[in-house]
Amino acid sequence: MRPTTKDLAKAAGVSLATVDRVLNGRAGVRKKTVDAVYEAIERIGFERNQVAATLARQRGYRFGFALPRHGDEFLEEILKRIHEMDRAGRAEMLQADVIRLDDQDPHRAARTLSRLSPEDYDGIAIMAPETPQIRDALVRMQERGIQTVPFVSNQKRLDDQTFVGIDNKAAGATAGRLMARFLGQRGGAILVLTESMQSRDSLERRLGFDSVITRDYPALRVLPTLESHADPLRTAQVLRNAFAAHGDIAGLYLMGPEARIPLEVLRSFPFPPGRVTIAHERTPSTEQALRDGEIDAVISQDPGHLVRSAMRIMRARCENRSTLASQERIRIEVLIAENI
Amino acid sequence: MRPTTKDLAKAAGVSLATVDRVLNGRAGVRKKTVDAVYEAIERIGFERNQVAATLARQRGYRFGFALPRHGDEFLEEILKRIHEMDRAGRAEMLQADVIRLDDQDPHRAARTLSRLSPEDYDGIAIMAPETPQIRDALVRMQERGIQTVPFVSNQKRLDDQTFVGIDNKAAGATAGRLMARFLGQRGGAILVLTESMQSRDSLERRLGFDSVITRDYPALRVLPTLESHADPLRTAQVLRNAFAAHGDIAGLYLMGPEARIPLEVLRSFPFPPGRVTIAHERTPSTEQALRDGEIDAVISQDPGHLVRSAMRIMRARCENRSTLASQERIRIEVLIAENI
DNA sequence: AGCCATTTGAGGTACGTGCCTCAGATTTTC
DNA sequence: GAAAATCTGAGGCACGTACCTCAAATGGCT
Known part of the structure; x- marks a missing residue:
């Protein structure tokens, strides 16, 4: 016994x-x-015995996922998984809900966070850009006794923090290597498009991508990053300009997490045979584009694992247990048409 | 409330x-x-309330993983994850242990299974070839009230059964596509090596691999599968013969789950530049080989997810709940040096 | 030695369910 | 219509921990 x-x-x-x-x-x-x-x-x-402890506590654990108010398909996938976890968790006295953060104004976002009380939440997983306001809000939440975990978007300045998400530099390097190997002998320019270079995630992906290409593939040259700001018109415009300026575009790297708009816009341009396109995150759009041969590979992270891992980590912290680091590492997945 | x-x-x-x-x-x-x-x-x-129910039951859940007695690195990885889960599960009244099955004699293996009592196990995850003896043993276990789940190796004949593992045909197709794309313009022969073609898993991988190559890449031809029987000498011999017989070997597909021996043997042969090699399963050997550039990609399934998923499924069945199929699908992972 | 603050013990209730017994009620069978 | 079989109710104990109260013991201090 x-x-x-x-x-x-x-x-x-x-x-x-x-x-x-x-x-x-x-x-x-x-x-x-x-x-x-x-x-x-x-x-x-x-x-x-955590089972008995949870029962005796009367209230189980309640976790919040603080996500940007605006997003597209990738955010939608994450929301779906959170709701699934919430339903599945009820039987085990685990609750997962969503808190929306202003994605334009860090002060408002920080204020939303500062209103969260330990009465309401045992832990919060946060997906937000790394600004001083957010960082302070996080520190204060910890002081109030709410566990916090950076989620998908890293908050590097907060040391010790276990981060739930992928290593974006490695993800960029993975994209770079696949791009180069799929292009084979072919040389030329590579176009990189993202929503905004403000975010650390974009910077790191670009860094990883470049490191591979410049080190190993002198025949390829990576063009400056284009910013779409999630706007179809602007996306069309920057792409038009880029295609006009460079006749030898061999590859296309859609670096942001939301590929739907760029993919739609791209359909209005001619599709030169042999062009290699790589995007991020598995969503209905990227899945379909893989099947249709519009893109060649998708670099992704599994939203279900992201959510489950965040909850396991927050729970373990609440019960001050340690987690198995090996089991919480989020994989950088590579999808092609065959393993969707 | x-x-x-x-x-x-x-x-x-x-x-x-x-x-x-x-x-x-x-x-x-x-x-x-x-x-x-x-x-x-x-x-x-x-x-x-499952928390209260589990507490009241007195004994938590005890799950067994029935694995082949002999194996190499991949099996070792799985064992490690099971032990990790066992330790982590104690606090939640979950137990995971390992049962070893004879991998030569299906009768002996079936006998081992038939000795398992519902007193001892609430569920068994089984990794074993699909033979009539095993199949009968599984049916009888279910009748005795022990939940069973095919694990890594599928048992297709048992209908309904949710299977914990990857779609091997798709895995083979993934390997095929990567092989062809990495080879680019280059044509030639592709050598396929596995431990034994007896297993359904090997057959399905080969099927998937061929389907891609023959449909889309007429310049490539896939040679008949070589069998190593996990024996270094035999491996060296079949490889030597194959290299002698075919001067234009452009690709190498190590189809079995245990790549250590083939990789070691391959080091004694010359390494022609441009040859593409693809293996299965992330193990110390394949990791190192990826880093060293000896192989180009690894198709794998995460042992941690395999184990956790099997336990979630068995537990849900015991509590006759349903599982979220979307969350239990095991991904076919693609590893290259950059996303190890 | 005596006082006060601090530390400890004893005991209780509660959480929500599983599992048991036994008596009483209801339905079925002849 | 009576006996037998089946179904239902009431109640209690248990699981292992959290959280509470109050009294008693202990220790440090002057």
Whole structure:
């Protein structure tokens, strides 16, 4: 039989009440006694039964996903997974809901975060650009006792933070390598398009992409990044200009997470045979484009894993357990038409 | 507040005991009463609190992974993940252990399975070739009330069965497409090596691989599959013969899950520039080979996801809940040096 | 030695369900 | 219509922990 708190009390030579005080970090226990309890924990191999603990807590865990208010298909995929988790989690007293953040004004976003109380949330997974306002809001949330996890978008300045998402530099490098290998002998220019270069994610992807191409493929040259600002007209315009300026465009790297608009716009341009196109994130649009041969590969991260991993991490933190790092690493996936 | 069994009893106009009988499928309740309870479940939106249920059951869930007795690195990875899950699961009253099956004699393997009692295991995930003996053993286990899930190796004949693993035909097709695209304009012969063509998995991979190459790449021709039987000497011999017989070998497809021996043997042959090699499963050997440029891509399935998914599915079945199919689909991963 | 603050013990209730017993009610069968 | 078979209700104990209260013991201090 697994040792219980009762066994632990006996082994440590203290009462159940004291064991409870130590295990839950309550005040009013002498250091000597605390040590004795920990010693006994080691000695008899006590491990708290989380099932019983959760039940006794009365309320399970409630986690929030703070996401940008505006987005497209990729955001939609994430929302879907969160709702699925919420439904599936009810039976295990886990709740997952969505909080929307202003994606234009960091101050408003930070204010939204600062209104979140530990009464309402045990943990928050945050997908937001790395601004000083957001960073401060995160620090203050932690002080209030709410666990926080950067989600999809990294917050590098907050040290220690385990991040739920992919290494964007490696993702960019992966795209670069595939681009070059798919192009084979062919040389020429590569066009890179994203929504905005403001975000660290875009910068890192570009960095990774370039590092591979410039090191190993001198016949290819990567053009300056074009910014679409998620606007169809602007997308059409920058693409038109780029195609006019460079006659030898051999590859197209859609670096942002929302490829729907660029893909639609691209259909109005001629499709030169042999052009290689690579996009990010598996969405209805990129799936269809892969099937139709409009794009050659998709670099993606699994939204379901993102959500589940974030919840596992926040829960483990609440119960101050550690997580298996090996199991929480989000993979950089490569999709082609055959393994969609 | 979420409705409890007590609320359900009141809503259905029956007693707690009857609710319990219905929820746990015990005998001795009139159909009319059963229906009334189910109606009330729908009406008030009752959902059993699994946390409390697990606690009350006294014993949590115990799952077994029936794996072949012999294997190499890939099997080792899976074992590692199972042990990790076992440790991590203790706090949630989940146990995962390993049962070893004879991989030469299906009768012995079936006998091992037939000795497993519902007292000992709530569910078994099985990785074994699809033989009549194994199939019968699985059917009998289900009858005894042990949940079973085919694991990594599919058992197609058992209908309904949700399978934990990848679609091997698609995996083969993925390998084929990458092989062809990496080869570019180059034509020639492709050598396919596996441990044994006895297994359905190998057949399906080969099928998928061929379908892509023969349909889209007439300049490539896929040679008959070579069998290594996991034996270094035999591997060296069949490779030597193949290299001697075909001067134009452009690609190498290591189709089996254990690439260590073939990779080691290959080092004793000259390495023609431009040759493309693709293997399966991420292991220390394939990782290193990717880094060293000995192979170009690895098609893999994440052992951690395999194990966790199998446990989620078995648990859901025990609690007769349904699983989110979308979340349990195992991805066919593509690894290159950049996204290891 | 005596006082006060701090630390500890004993015991209780609660969480929501599983599982058990036994008596009483209802239906079926002859 | 009575006996037998089947169904239902009421109640209780258990799981292992959280969280609470109050009294008692202990320790440090003057």
